[in-house]
Amino acid sequence: MQNCLIKQDGGICDVVWKDGHESSYHSTWLRYNCQCKKCFREFSGTYTIDILSLPEVLSVTKAEVHNEGKALKTWFQGESPHMTEHDADWLRSQCYCDNCLDCDIIKRDVINSQKCAGKLPTVDYNTIDKDEERFKFNVLKQVVDSGICLIQNVPITPGQVLKVASMFGPIYSTLYGNIFDVLDRKAENAAYTNLLLPFHQDQPQYESMPGVQLLHALRFDSSVTGGESQILDLFRAAETFRRENPKYFQTLCEVPCKFETMDKKRSHPVFQEHQKPHFVVDYFGKLVAVNWHPGIAVATRVRFDDVPRYYEAYRGFLKLLERKEGMFEFRLKTGDLIIFNNRRVAHARSAFENNGGVRHLQGTYINLDDLKSNYMTLAIKLGENVTPPKVGNGSSF
Template identity: 25%
Template sequence: MMVASFARSLFVTGRQGISSLRAHYPKRHYEAFSLKHKNKVSILSVVPGGHHQSAKIIFDDSPSTTVNFKYIWLRDNCKCSRCVDQSTKQKLIDTPSLDVNIRPERLSVSSDGQLVVEWAENGQNHASVYEPDWLMRYSRCFIEDNFASPVDDEPASQRPPLTLWDRTTIWKNLPEISYAEVMESDKGLALWLEMFHRFGTALLRGVPTTKGKIIEVVKRFAYVKETSYGVTFDVVAEPDPEHLAYTGTHLHHHTDMNYREKSPGMQLLHCLKSTDTKGGSSDPGGMSFLVDGFRAANWLKENEPAAFHILSATPVRFQINVNGVKFSQTWPIICTDHDGEVTEIHYNNRTMGPLQAPTHLITPFYHSYHLLTEKIRTESMQFAFHLAPGDLLAFNNRRVLHGRTSFDETRVSRHLEGCYVDIDETMAIYDSLRNKI
């Protein structure tokens, strides 16, 4: 069994499992995980809030938490069968038709510590019941005045934290698994997707070297995303190439298709052939290498914050002509969320168009671009290896930069088959598998 030992530990349960999680993950992630295991909270009391637009709820935690919930928000989020379809969990209530100044007829707390709100609508009574733990989770955005997602409502927030890696880190915890395990068991598939989530890359070993096998692997968890390069594409040296990837040219670190409306989130490359036809003791070239773009961007944020700000605030145009058709799109090289956390990397010097920015930002941008590139190309950041026939490499195209050393086309016979996948489809299957296992 070729499953990395670190991955198995992610599916342990019970007291030992909690201890392992606490030791492995940062404290904040352990605390978030532990929220589901503590005793449920109840509501002590509820009274009308200020200006008669909200309910002031007092919870029984220690110290007691008091939160104001707007009536319109409570009415819009009623979970009864008249307001939410119980099978699909989709809303039936027509939110825009609600009176924004709505007020309830009565507020009370049930014997189970639930909030009960009674409304009078069109001459009919309507009762809404809210679980206290659900209200407590959502209270965070009102207390902290932010848009953070509640821990237990978003599948993404339940996933293990990302592992930002360099060469040493990833070689110690090589994210690899056998083809047979992934194709024959849900646990094997879950482990492989767990590796992909955490490291942004994962290897399948022992995949039959048959053209089209990559599609069978993808169908195990998602579907292939067809692009202007086809359902799949062949990375092989061609006499008259339309792309530098189809030559023996050195390809610096990059992410693919930044010139599209949304670059594909997941990329797979299956090695069908990689042989040195002439032999010899020297490296024939064609070595693949990956770099964790999130780690590089966070290094920049910590050590060169001004450069980080420039690269996350300056839109860059990426463009290319494919089969006579031009594609063009703008992205910052570093994309962040509202908390300033890195969410995507868009980096490809070969398709980056002329920078269009105010004159005073031109020099700072190039300086920042140089600093990030220098970090990315540092040897200690590289995960470099030769893809062997039967290896299938998957990586997050919006996090992990990939590239290839040059090779002599007269000496090396190299054939990779590649494809793209919508990453949200992949992660939805991963979340589903985690819930089952």
């Protein structure tokens, strides 16, 4: 930090940085985000400011650069005993000029800049013995960059998927429990049959659907024909849809879909429904969430005039997904485990015949926020220079 200047009768404080960049901060923003020891508890990362006790109109009366450019200190009218403090590095990282915001959005926009295509990202489980933290980071980086990672040579012990999942975050329990078995048992759930499964995300009927899914192949006999796994980047598909059919894209942002799971026959009956749009766009116009599962998308209840345009747009996106652009397609082997971002990618399965063999996967979920947190903290610990990514959980950053 090189210099600072009060403007607009104390309503703005400009900061000039040593690289020539200029930042402007509103007085209200500076005071509400004060990082002095009284206002900000570093150990818990929480603010203790009583905003309503402050003047409604805040004016900076004095501003100074301190500690050889490493800190900004400001004083406000009506608060003579209090001195507002900000670390220079933190202040620069929070600059909200158009240029800095745009650059930060682009840097974090991993979902749209990466292409979910080409060779399936793979990590060998045996490398965990050499360096467990490096193994975990390598897996997380693939999930962040491409939406999926295949981990090979995972021990074929029942419940092993829970052990692997716990490396990346706490288990996320759903109506299927902490762990579930995917094999042909002619059940009501289509996943537990040998039928084809179209592209979908798991369980969008939840207010917050599972963020990360893991599937471990305990057994996949060579006699089984079919049953290939398919992964498609829904964010890439949605952006293609926006370019090619902006009217349809907007419709699926505005008119919601109802996702529903009703099961009275279970030992613990289920009544779950949630109506939300297929696409969510944020304040900056960026796609930040996708909700997609044709199998549990039931009769949507919307205004009369919106029904035709909703189904027209819905069919349009289904047709686009049939192009399978950028799709990963692969056949799991016994001992393979896939971990993927359920908010970002859709998964599908081709129909299969057992032919006397067995296709048995075990699955579980973890929270996407925990995965992102572990990715960032491991990167810092290992000295990796990474940018906090968008992960498809509805957040702009």
